[in-house]
Amino acid sequence: AQKVTQAQTEISVVEKEDVTLDCVYETxxxxxxxxxxxxxxxxxxxxxxxxxxxxxxxxxxxxxxWNFQKSTSSFNFTITAxxxxxSAVYFCALSEASTPVSEKLVFGKGTKLTVNP
Amino acid sequence: xxxxxxxxSHQVTQMGQEVILRCVPISNHLYFYWYRQILGQxxxxxxxxxxxxxxxxxxxFDDQFSVERPDGSNFTLKIRSTKLEDSAMYFCAxxxxxxxxxxxxxxxxGTRLTVT
Numbered sequence: 001a002q003k004v005t006q007a008q009t010e011i012s013v014v015e016k017e018d019v020t021l022d023c024v025y026e027t028x029x030x031x032x033x034x035x036x037x038x039x040x041x042x043x044x045x046x047x048x049x050x051x052x053x054x055x056x057x058x059x060x061x062x063x064x065x066w067n068f069q070k071s072t073s074s075f076n077f078t079i080t081a082x083x084x085x086x087s088a089v090y091f092c093a094l095s096e097a098s099t100p101v102s103e104k105l106v107f108g109k110g111t112k113l114t115v116n117p
Numbered sequence: 118x119x120x121x122x123x124x125x126s127h128q129v130t131q132m133g134q135e136v137i138l139r140c141v142p143i144s145n146h147l148y149f150y151w152y153r154q155i156l157g158q159x160x161x162x163x164x165x166x167x168x169x170x171x172x173x174x175x176x177x178f179d180d181q182f183s184v185e186r187p188d189g190s191n192f193t194l195k196i197r198s199t200k201l202e203d204s205a206m207y208f209c210a211x212x213x214x215x216x217x218x219x220x221x222x223x224x225x226x227g228t229r230l231t232v233t
Contacts, residue, residue, distance in 0.1 A: 035221075045160070045208060045224040091160060103212070104150070104162040104173055105222060 002027045004094050004108035012114045013082055021077045021111045023092030029053075034068065034075045035093040035105065045091070051075065082115045089113070119143045121225035123209050129231045130199055138194045138228045140209030149192045150210040150222060151184065153177070160208065166192065199232045206230075 003026040036048040093105040122141045151163040164174040210222040
């Protein structure tokens with residue numbers, strides 16, 4: 001069965017600090033997809049990144065970077081030089097290739113990040 | 118940029134009443150989903166829909182729930198007889214093509230359902 005664990009319920013940092021959000025997943029599939037979504041206080045879900053299980057290259061997008069390690073089943077997300085606008089709940093999600101065509105997403109419980117000025 | 122829209126943004130209803138939540142997916146998308154998020158909790162999959170039929174549903178999606186694509190543009194979620202525990206944010210999502218990983222689900226802004 002697929003499962004996503006985000007052990008950090010809440011994190012509070014001061015602006016300009018770097019912060020890493022942890023995500024550990026479980027799946028029996030060899031082909032799967034990992035995602036990060038941001039949920040700001042306004043409530044919508046904003047797509048940040050998609051990564052497939054065959055691509056272990058780390059990715060950097062501006063102040064955001066992602067570290068995918070299959071050996072530890074982790075897909076961690078780092079925000080460099082955090083800003084107040086980064087305050088949100090961040091969700092990690094998993095989709096298995098062997099599920100029916102629906103490609104449903106299984107979400108972790110989320111990490112609430114508060115960036116203080 | 119095209120986006121998924123949902124109406125209403127907030128719906129208040131009494132226990133036992135029927136509600137219909139509406140979504141307009143992105144126009145060339147073929148796969149549609151409903152998820153829900155109870156306040157402060159994680160986002161949970163309810164159902165997926167393709168080619169005018171349900172392709173997968175979760176254990177949450179019991180006989181009280183139904184989905185429909187009545188007119189080729191709208192995608193609706195109906196709850197026949199609401200319970201207090203149905204109070205949640207309901208998200209609609211759509212995706213273009215299921216090409217194993219080469220897609221993303223675009224989420225709507227959500228409808229907050231409050232059952233009193």
